[in-house]
Amino acid sequence: MRLKRVLAIVLAAGMACASLTACGSKTAESSAADTSGATTAADTTKADDKKEGSGEKKVLSVTTWDYDSSPQFQAVVDAYMKENPNVEIKVIDTSADEYNNSLGISLSAAQPDPDIIWVKDMGSMLQMADKKQLLPLDDFMKKDSFDTSVYNGAAEQLQYNGVTYGLPYRSDWYVLYYNKDLFDAAGVAYPSNDMTWDEYNELAAKMTSGEGSSKVYGGHNHTWQALVTNWAVQDGKHTVVDKDYSFLKPWYESALSLQDNGYIQDYSTLKTANIHYSSVFKNQQCAMMPMGTWFISTMIQSRASDETSFNWGIARIPHPADTETGYTVGALTPLGISAYTDEPDLSWDFVKFATSKEAANILAEQGVFTGIQTEESLKTIASAQFFPEGESNIEALSYTHYSFDRPLDPQIEEIRKVLDEVHEMIMIKQYTVDQGIEELNKRVAEIKGW
Structure with missing residues (x-):
């Protein structure tokens, strides 16, 4: 059918x-x-x-x-x-x-x-x-x-x-979207359904090209804190309601590294210009993008209406090195x-x-x-x-x-607000990662009464 x-x-x-x-x-x-x-x-x-x-x-x-x-x-x-x-x-x-x-x-x-x-x-x-x-x-x-x-x-x-x-x-749930035409032009194999986040970072570096307005970024992280914290809870060992947020450290360090190396657009630009993730992918400004399954409909509509004409695909979301493929958020x-x-x-x-x-x-x-x-x-x-x-x-x-992405906790909305605020401060480098984790530990403890 x-x-x-x-x-x-x-x-x-x-x-x-x-x-x-x-x-x-x-x-x-x-x-x-x-x-x-x-x-x-x-x-x-x-x-x-x-x-x-x-x-x-x-x-x-x-x-x-x-x-x-x-x-x-x-x-x-x-x-x-x-x-x-x-x-x-x-x-x-x-x-x-x-x-x-x-x-x-x-x-x-x-x-x-x-x-x-x-x-x-x-x-x-x-x-x-x-x-x-x-x-x-x-x-x-x-x-x-x-x-x-x-x-x-x-x-x-x-x-x-x-x-x-x-x-x-x-x-x-989250999957990885990618631009087939950009990969074909670069002569690089498409993302696989069994790829670690380290391999994703390496692929993002390989697929980054150009300068200025014509630059194509290897990956793209939208401004949501979920585009960092999701991968920290992907293995099911933690949630975003925790007494100690040190488990987030490697994931923020990875996101900042991608940003500093120019493999993804920087957070400040996206936030200040209010750039939506769909426009970045549709305009072929990135080769890969982690996003939810709801975006499939957006891309299908875009092709059906001739808004876009490039070929795209999806792969399972990359996984931590110590976790098997098939884990998602x-x-x-x-x-x-x-x-x-x-x-x-x-x-x-x-x-x-x-x-x-x-x-x-x-x-x-x-x-x-x-x-x-x-x-x-x-x-x-x-x-x-x-x-x-x-x-x-x-x-x-x-x-x-x-x-x-958010656990069943009666105070999740209060905690989410703190996560969002600290996420922004880390990504614009007003906090170091360690300072952000310390702030999360303190403020969430106050909300939870720990």
Whole structure:
């Protein structure tokens, strides 16, 4: 199947957000079986609705954002109802930028709607768990002998205080993008799917050429602190919430070395000029760039619209020297159940289905990367028009271990702000690496009360 429409349109709307951005502006609830008859959430989120299904149908309510423009939700809802004709699913649809606030208000009323919650970000999941607004899933999982190994460690990382409040639904993770035409012109072999970060640095040096406005950089680091700290937590031995941040030292030294040698653009220039990573890669100003899977859609759109014409590819993200290939870093969209649901068993049945291999293959047809990667789903996504040709590009989408860029910590947003501030000071050399680590240790300890 050649998905000519899917990854040019759907991925841009669904994956580029990567569970962090917002689109759309409406708030409504509707039956997934008849989205044309949408009414306001205030009119329809009543416990009585569950008794008003047609015939003997049971009714489940799910809360999502930007439902009409998000096939990653629609596809699995429609598939579940097709397999379960005795169930009607009502969708409480809210714009992405209003979603967490609207959901918080709804849950504070402790009403049975919604039954099922798509969690937009980890911070909100922790808040809901702390307020006991999410139903623990462990008893359901134990009863069904539920196998979490299909998520390659992601399900375990979603546990909070040893309790499972959600299962992986959608997923985005880091890969390495590269410009095939630049490599061909230089007569250099493409990046492999088993490359260490030291080898990446050597390749970046080899692929750097030119001067001034015509210079091509071997690599590119966007200004996010994640483009340094991610590789320090890639092996799963540390997280960005720690008592001692000395484990970051070699990674900052590596980033500064690349910058000082001119193999990547310097942080100050990128920050001051507000240069977006997509323009750097699209304008062929760099040969390689670590970035999330959501950027695949951007490049496919770019080729489809003739904005770009060069050939590009992807490889697995490079790995530390003492770590095997296949380790990556990313973020998840979990799916959970409201603690106030009056349909706990049916809600669990939906969650099981929506996070299953079957659903993964269904969602792959919509260009959606899920919490489970199967050979079938990866090949479906890779069959899209303008996706890079070659088996190595399909292999690049697979991973063996998945670490969160941000751990499940109730104070992660405060800590992230500190990480961002110290990252900037290190990269503009207002702090030495050692001074930055000392500052992180001090300020995070104050936040955590250590």
